[in-house]
Amino acid sequence: MLRRPIVLAVAAATALSLLAGCSGGGDDADGRKTLKIAAFEGGYGRDMYVQVVDAYKAKHPDVDVQLQLSKTLEDEISPNMKAGKFPDVVVLPQGRKAALAETLVKDRALEDLTGVLDMTVPGEQSTVRAKLADGIVGNLSTNPYNDDKTYLMPMYYAPTGLVYNKGLFAQKGWQVPTSWDDMFKLGDAAKAEGIALFTYPTAGYLDSFFFALLADVGGEQFYKDAMTYSEGVWKTAQARQVLDITAKLLSYAAKTTVGYANEQDFTKNQQSLLDNKTLFMPNGTWVVGEMKDAPRASGFEWAMAPLPAVSAGGKRYLTTIVESVWVPSDAKNKDAAKDFVAYLYSDEAAGIFAKANAIQPIKGIAATLPAEIAPFYQLYEDPSITALVGGFASTAPVEGVNIKGALFDTANSIISGDKTVDQWQTALNDASEKLRQAGK
Numbered sequence: 001m002l003r004r005p006i007v008l009a010v011a012a013a014t015a016l017s018l019l020a021g022c023s024g025g026g027d028d029a030d031g032r033k034t035l036k037i038a039a040f041e042g043g044y045g046r047d048m049y050v051q052v053v054d055a056y057k058a059k060h061p062d063v064d065v066q067l068q069l070s071k072t073l074e075d076e077i078s079p080n081m082k083a084g085k086f087p088d089v090v091v092l093p094q095g096r097k098a099a100l101a102e103t104l105v106k107d108r109a110l111e112d113l114t115g116v117l118d119m120t121v122p123g124e125q126s127t128v129r130a131k132l133a134d135g136i137v138g139n140l141s142t143n144p145y146n147d148d149k150t151y152l153m154p155m156y157y158a159p160t161g162l163v164y165n166k167g168l169f170a171q172k173g174w175q176v177p178t179s180w181d182d183m184f185k186l187g188d189a190a191k192a193e194g195i196a197l198f199t200y201p202t203a204g205y206l207d208s209f210f211f212a213l214l215a216d217v218g219g220e221q222f223y224k225d226a227m228t229y230s231e232g233v234w235k236t237a238q239a240r241q242v243l244d245i246t247a248k249l250l251s252y253a254a255k256t257t258v259g260y261a262n263e264q265d266f267t268k269n270q271q272s273l274l275d276n277k278t279l280f281m282p283n284g285t286w287v288v289g290e291m292k293d294a295p296r297a298s299g300f301e302w303a304m305a306p307l308p309a310v311s312a313g314g315k316r317y318l319t320t321i322v323e324s325v326w327v328p329s330d331a332k333n334k335d336a337a338k339d340f341v342a343y344l345y346s347d348e349a350a351g352i353f354a355k356a357n358a359i360q361p362i363k364g365i366a367a368t369l370p371a372e373i374a375p376f377y378q379l380y381e382d383p384s385i386t387a388l389v390g391g392f393a394s395t396a397p398v399e400g401v402n403i404k405g406a407l408f409d410t411a412n413s414i415i416s417g418d419k420t421v422d423q424w425q426t427a428l429n430d431a432s433e434k435l436r437q438a439g440k
Contacts, residue, residue: 035336038068038077038087043286044156048356049091052349056340059123063336074098086328088337091155093323094141094391095207095404097263101152101324105144105394110151111327111334117150119342128345133157136361136389140227141322144394152324153341156353157361159376159387160208160284160319161306167299168276180245180308186279187252196254196278201266206408207391208319209282209307210242215317215388216310217242223317228393229436234429240421241310247421250414254278258412267291274300284321285373289357304376306385317388318379322361395439403431 094101117129177183187197215223218238260268272278274296306316413419
């Protein structure tokens with residue numbers, strides 16, 4: 001469970017079983033209910049979903065559960081959804097390039113799952129709400145319209161920060177920087193030994209970096225202002241400081257970063273850390289499972305650090321990624337879908353997920369974590385670190401405006417020299433202002 005309070009900012013390529021033409025669910029000819037589950041096959045792998053569905057089916061012989069797993073889930077289910085053929089339950093995180101969950105939020109096309117919180121977990125005595133870690137619902141990640149209704153249930157939670165090889169730091173006698181001055185001094189020392197200071201798998205992984213840095217620089221209110229498109233927020237001195245720090249860090253990036261920062265090659269950027277060619281990358285706990293079979297330098301040991309403090313003794317934030325499970329409002333079997341979602345928080349399901357390092361925000365689960373990822377979650381025990389949950393507020397769609405792309409993807413252009421920090425700041429201000437107007 002979370003040991004530090006969560007800041008409430010107002011805020012897995014082959015299908016295991018295609019959705020039988022995605023015919024939309026309902027009842028079979030023999031009267032059995034058909035429940036269609038679509039799940040992203042990410043870094044946690046596919047076996048855990050197969051096992052959870054098998055366990056659910058054993059208890060619900062009257063339900064025909066059809067499971068679809070894919071690394072390109074959006075590409076497979078979106079065309080069918082546009083044709084009116086919807087899965088009943090979707091496990092798919094927000095923040096992906098296709099932005100499917102975000103699009104459905106903007107279109108108000110998700111089922112209200114607030115009632116699931118007060119459902120008794122199938123086979124148990126507790127409600128879903130009673131089992132969830134304090135503060136994990138009620139933020140923009142779960143309640144995207146900034147009200148008391150939950151549309152995206154928190155499925156997994158993971159601290160994200162600067163992942164590094166603890167073994168290399170011990171070998172070199174280096175300390176993990178706690179200030180940005182020390183970070184850049186380390187960058188110079190590493191460069192002299194042919195090691196890059198920084199890389200990222202893809203620019204989208206900078207969400208964990210930027211959200212924490214915004215709060216580090218300006219505090220929780222400034223972070224909230226940026227996430228909710230406060231007027232002129234990207235023109236402020238704090239915003240410029242965030243971009244300047246980032247641009248300097250990007251000047252230390254591995255030369256291969258941009259070339260590999262895509263969905264086909266991103267693991268090559270991650271491999272550079274395992275090969276001791278790079279010191280830090282923004283990432284989350286899932287990278288451990290994602291790279292479990294990859295070769296690595298002798299003495300390699302996974303570790304994570306929060307960003308360096310902007311000012312001595314300043315509060316440091318750890319962006320906490322919450323992956324979601326949701327139900328399309330046009331799903332055909334919503335009652336069965338909600339029962340399955342409630343089952344996902346059972347001790348039985350949670351135990352299966354945890355074996356794959358997919359950690360759910362359930363009270364007490366952190367004490368059972370595998371030794372390889374336990375140190376990541378132990379960061380929440382540091383009194384100087386606060387978990388940060390949230391993201392950009394949803395607004396009506398604005399054609400041509402993608403503030404996540406403007407903030408994260410521009411890093412590629414900063415590294416290549418195709419854009420300046422001034423241009424970056426202007427583009428962010430323009431996008432934010434358009435979204436502010438759309439949110440009125």
